[in-house]
Amino acid sequence: MRFRIYRYDPEQDQKPYMKEYDVALEPSDRMLLDALVRIKASDDSLSLRRSCREGVCGSDAMNINGKNGLACITPLVELKEPVELRPLPGLPVIRDLIVDMSQFFKQYHSIKPYLQNSDPLPEKERLQSPTDREELDGLYECILCACCSTSCPSFWWNPDKFVGPAGLLAAYRFIADSRDQATNDRLDDLEDPYRLFRCHSIMNCVDVCPKGLNPTRAIGRIKEIMIKRMV
Amino acid sequence: MVKRIPVGAHYGLRDWLVQRVTAVVMASYSILMFLVVLVQRPSHYGAWKSLFTSQPMRLASLLFLLSIFWHAWIGVRDILMDYVKPTGVRLAMQVGVVLLLAAYSLWSVQILWSIQ
Numbered sequence: 001m002r003f004r005i006y007r008y009d010p011e012q013d014q015k016p017y018m019k020e021y022d023v024a025l026e027p028s029d030r031m032l033l034d035a036l037v038r039i040k041a042s043d044d045s046l047s048l049r050r051s052c053r054e055g056v057c058g059s060d061a062m063n064i065n066g067k068n069g070l071a072c073i074t075p076l077v078e079l080k081e082p083v084e085l086r087p088l089p090g091l092p093v094i095r096d097l098i099v100d101m102s103q104f105f106k107q108y109h110s111i112k113p114y115l116q117n118s119d120p121l122p123e124k125e126r127l128q129s130p131t132d133r134e135e136l137d138g139l140y141e142c143i144l145c146a147c148c149s150t151s152c153p154s155f156w157w158n159p160d161k162f163v164g165p166a167g168l169l170a171a172y173r174f175i176a177d178s179r180d181q182a183t184n185d186r187l188d189d190l191e192d193p194y195r196l197f198r199c200h201s202i203m204n205c206v207d208v209c210p211k212g213l214n215p216t217r218a219i220g221r222i223k224e225i226m227i228k229r230m231v
Numbered sequence: 232m233v234k235r236i237p238v239g240a241h242y243g244l245r246d247w248l249v250q251r252v253t254a255v256v257m258a259s260y261s262i263l264m265f266l267v268v269l270v271q272r273p274s275h276y277g278a279w280k281s282l283f284t285s286q287p288m289r290l291a292s293l294l295f296l297l298s299i300f301w302h303a304w305i306g307v308r309d310i311l312m313d314y315v316k317p318t319g320v321r322l323a324m325q326v327g328v329v330l331l332l333a334a335y336s337l338w339s340v341q342i343l344w345s346i347q
Contacts, residue, residue: 193242
């Protein structure tokens with residue numbers, strides 16, 4: 001199977017280039033990551049992140065034939081040859097397929113992604129009704145792979161100011177949590193022309209999310225709650 | 232000076248809402264105009280003139296134009312926020328756009344009410 005992979009080692013290369021690979025696959029090679037591991041075995045200078053190899057850790061997000069996704073859960077049979085692999089767009093490249101995710105995590109941290117509740121701690125745990133718990137479905141599953149935020153032009157342009165789809169999905173995850181008491185502070189923090197309202201609902205995030213989540217809907221819900229608060 | 236990226240302007244929802252509401256106004260007016268032309272079929276100058284001299288039509292047209300201007304303000308401001316980085320230049324351009332749109336609004340009133 002033929003591949004074209006983005007290569008860039010800032011210590012050696014003047015500028016990035018695309019390197020061609022032709023690998024013989026074994027019948028057990030089903031996912032793109034299997035092929036990448038095989039390529040790495042023959043050319044160990046190729047750098048990429050991977051860990052769980054089953055779509056849970058979010059390490060091996062990359063741009064696959066022009067669309068962001070996780071290499072470990074992308075079946076090889078669905079890919080058109082030559083398979084063109086590039087690092088996630090919009091983030092600084094550290095080397096080859098590895099990008100610097102600092103900006104992405106900075107935005108994630110800015111929404112305070114933890115439960116805020118000032119009530120005294122109960123003996124065991126803070127309980128939720130099954131209905132309240134259901135509110136979190138489609139929100140808590142995010143693995144922070146950055147496929148969504150790095151496919152968003154608003155995030156490309158203002159990564160330092162726009163929270164991005166992943167961060168906003170996480171923000172809504174805590175706004176929607178019946179145990180969280182900081183809803184007003186969270187809404188105040190997002191009431192900003194850059195932080196939230198740079199989203200123009202083009203839904204690239206929904207298109208690429210490897211977990212099938214819908215950040216655009218979460219962003220819409222945040223706006224709904226803001227309207228409820230204002231009107 | 233410390234290089235900071237300040238965010239948290241505490242506005243945005245109103246503009247977002249305004250953009251939706253003005254869009255509805257513009258769409259409604261467009262459909263209304265289409266229907267009026269379809270039904271009345273104004274074929275000569277006099278018919279067009281009488282169409283636009285009625286008070287409800289004047290008000291509807293004014294509402295439509297003000298919606299365009301308000302909608303345009305938010306859109307143009309967003310573009311300036313994305314492409315004009317120096318704060319002073321951006322502020323000056325934003326003020327320019329606001330003044331221009333305000334002038335357009337007054338001009339619209341003058342035009343609409345000048346049809347006798």
